[in-house]
Amino acid sequence: MSTPQPVLELDRINAFYGASHILFDMSFQVYKGRTLALLGRNGAGKSTTMKAIMGVVPIRSGEIRHEGRRVNGAAPHVMAHRGIGLVPEDRQIFPRHTVDDNLRIAAKPGLSGRADWTLDNIYDAFPILAPMRGRNAGMMSGGEQQLLSMARCLMGNPDLILLDEPSEGLAPIIVQEIGRLIRKLRGTGVTIVIAEQNMHFCLGISEDAVVIDKGQIVYRGTIEDLRGNEEITSRYLAI
Amino acid sequence: MLNIDALMNCFGNSACLVTQSATGLIIGMLLFLVASGVTLIFGVLHVVNFAHGAFYMIGAYAAYSAYGVTGNYYLSVLAGAVAAAIVGVLFERLAISRVYKENLLMQLLVCYAFVLICDDAVKIIWGAEYLAMGIPSEFRVPPLRIAGGVVPPFYLFLAGSALAVAILSVILIRYSRFGKIVRAAAENATMVSVLGIRVPLYFAALFGLGCALAGMAGALAAPVRSLTPGMGLSILIESFIVTVIGGMGSIPGALLAAILLGFTRSFGSVGFPLFVDGAMFLMMVVILVFRPQGLLGERMVR
Numbered sequence: 295m296s297t298p299q300p301v302l303e304l305d306r307i308n309a310f311y312g313a314s315h316i317l318f319d320m321s322f323q324v325y326k327g328r329t330l331a332l333l334g335r336n337g338a339g340k341s342t343t344m345k346a347i348m349g350v351v352p353i354r355s356g357e358i359r360h361e362g363r364r365v366n367g368a369a370p371h372v373m374a375h376r377g378i379g380l381v382p383e384d385r386q387i388f389p390r391h392t393v394d395d396n397l398r399i400a401a402k403p404g405l406s407g408r409a410d411w412t413l414d415n416i417y418d419a420f421p422i423l424a425p426m427r428g429r430n431a432g433m434m435s436g437g438e439q440q441l442l443s444m445a446r447c448l449m450g451n452p453d454l455i456l457l458d459e460p461s462e463g464l465a466p467i468i469v470q471e472i473g474r475l476i477r478k479l480r481g482t483g484v485t486i487v488i489a490e491q492n493m494h495f496c497l498g499i500s501e502d503a504v505v506i507d508k509g510q511i512v513y514r515g516t517i518e519d520l521r522g523n524e525e526i527t528s529r530y531l532a533i
Numbered sequence: 534m535l536n537i538d539a540l541m542n543c544f545g546n547s548a549c550l551v552t553q554s555a556t557g558l559i560i561g562m563l564l565f566l567v568a569s570g571v572t573l574i575f576g577v578l579h580v581v582n583f584a585h586g587a588f589y590m591i592g593a594y595a596a597y598s599a600y601g602v603t604g605n606y607y608l609s610v611l612a613g614a615v616a617a618a619i620v621g622v623l624f625e626r627l628a629i630s631r632v633y634k635e636n637l638l639m640q641l642l643v644c645y646a647f648v649l650i651c652d653d654a655v656k657i658i659w660g661a662e663y664l665a666m667g668i669p670s671e672f673r674v675p676p677l678r679i680a681g682g683v684v685p686p687f688y689l690f691l692a693g694s695a696l697a698v699a700i701l702s703v704i705l706i707r708y709s710r711f712g713k714i715v716r717a718a719a720e721n722a723t724m725v726s727v728l729g730i731r732v733p734l735y736f737a738a739l740f741g742l743g744c745a746l747a748g749m750a751g752a753l754a755a756p757v758r759s760l761t762p763g764m765g766l767s768i769l770i771e772s773f774i775v776t777v778i779g780g781m782g783s784i785p786g787a788l789l790a791a792i793l794l795g796f797t798r799s800f801g802s803v804g805f806p807l808f809v810d811g812a813m814f815l816m817m818v819v820i821l822v823f824r825p826q827g828l829l830g831e832r833m834v835r
Contacts, residue, residue, distance in 0.1 A: 350727065369726065371727075374726075375729050386724040388724075398710065399710070399714050399730075400728045402729050446728070
């Protein structure tokens with residue numbers, strides 16, 4: 295059996311916010327068609343990692359490789375056209391645009407012209423959004439906004455999806471719906487990175503896990519092994 | 534100074550009424566076209582374009598030259614709009630985009646420097662003396678007589694096309710994909726770029742569109758006004774009065790205020806010729822005292 299090719303490699307990256315050092319020599323790989331859970335407490339550096347991959351936050355040193363190509367310093371729109379989609383932690387929907395317009399703004403073909411996601415099948419996959427098409431997104435609940443943010447990301451037909459805390463602060467019923475959607479997405483062959491505080495949310499939906507604490511990696515392996523690793527889970531994850 | 538009798542006579546005389554109304558209408562529609570460019574740029578990019586008058590001037594001179602070469606006035610209007618758009622995009626990329634996040638004073642300085650440069654560039658290219666284009670050949674036809682008043686057909690073309698283009702551009706910003714993207718980018722540029730969109734290009738295009746409206750207004754005004762370096766200043770001040778009276782960001786407000794100002798100018802020249810400018814500013818002061826948000830503006834919530 296040959297070793298699978300990593301789609302995304304972080305190689306000893308360091309990132310700063312102003313003068314404060316946020317990510318320390320962080321390295322991990324994401325493999326094609328697999329889902330990786332990026333776990334850690336609040337403030338561990340999960341969002342910064344996601345933003346660094348997307349080009350929203352610059353890295354000071356180290357290297358980010360996508361499909362084997364060095365992509366340090368590439369602008370977010372360049373990363374988007376490489377087939378990467380980000381669902382940011384605070385959703386960042388456009389509150390003064392309708393649900394339809396939020397989705398239309400994001401419409402673009404994926405790599406090699408793939409256009410699996412259109413408005414129509416987005417509304418099939420997100421039945422909760424369908425009756426709200428004409429409503430201003432700012433009028434929706436937090437859970438509905440989270441679904442819209444995910445749907446908007448899919449409109450760009452990404453191959454690699456970065457989901458930043460998709461379950462944070464949401465009602466259990468919406469969290470279940472989001473879990474169902476992620477399972478469905480995995481079935482389409484896309485690669486996913488989920489940043490989460492909640493390991494249990496990730497158990498059924500990811501193979502690999504990385505745990506970070508204060509900007510440093512403290513665990514790298516499968517999520518099943520992590521589950522049995524009492525020392526790591528009790529020390530670095532809020533249960 | 535005050536000639537109430539002449540004003541009353543004009544109101545009682547349909548010929549005078551029609552003639553002055555037509556003049557008021559073209560002044561108003563030109564102002565509306567310029568002010569809608571100011572409003573688009575301010576409404577989306579939150580930049581007050583103090584250089585807007587320079588694009589009006591560029592449009593007028595470009596149309597003057599294009600008419601001299603082609604003899605076709607419609608092409609000349611297009612040339613005026615395109616020339617202003619090109620200079621506008623360059624100005625946005627090279628200068629204004631660097632001061633989006635600076636304070637108002639910095640933006641004002643950049644714009645004012647640009648205006649001075651443009652005025653001198655016009656002097657170098659076209660000379661400092663007044664130029665007159667005259668009514669274009671397409672419109673050298675007998676004037677329309679409406680209720681005894683005289684209305685040149687060119688006036689109708691000017692007012693109609695200014696109104697149509699201003700309204701079309703508002704529709705573009707509200708309903709087109711371009712307009713939706715640029716408004717979203719103004720609220721959250723990072724998120725829009727995460728979706729794969731090159732935000733700076735959209736900002737430059739919107740700025741260019743606003744400048745094109747000013748350039749078209751200059752091209753439409755060229756046959757009825759004399760061309761001179763610095764001609765942009767008075768239209769800039771008047772379009773700001775329109776924007777403020779109408780309510781910042783409100784297009785219907787700008788339309789109403791532009792017509793109000795146009796009629797104040799045309800009838801003022803009959804009744805109080807020495808106090809026309811004074812009357813406009815007086816109107817602005819009175820309206821701002823009683824309705825600080827302007828006629829149709831929304832109260833400031835932010």
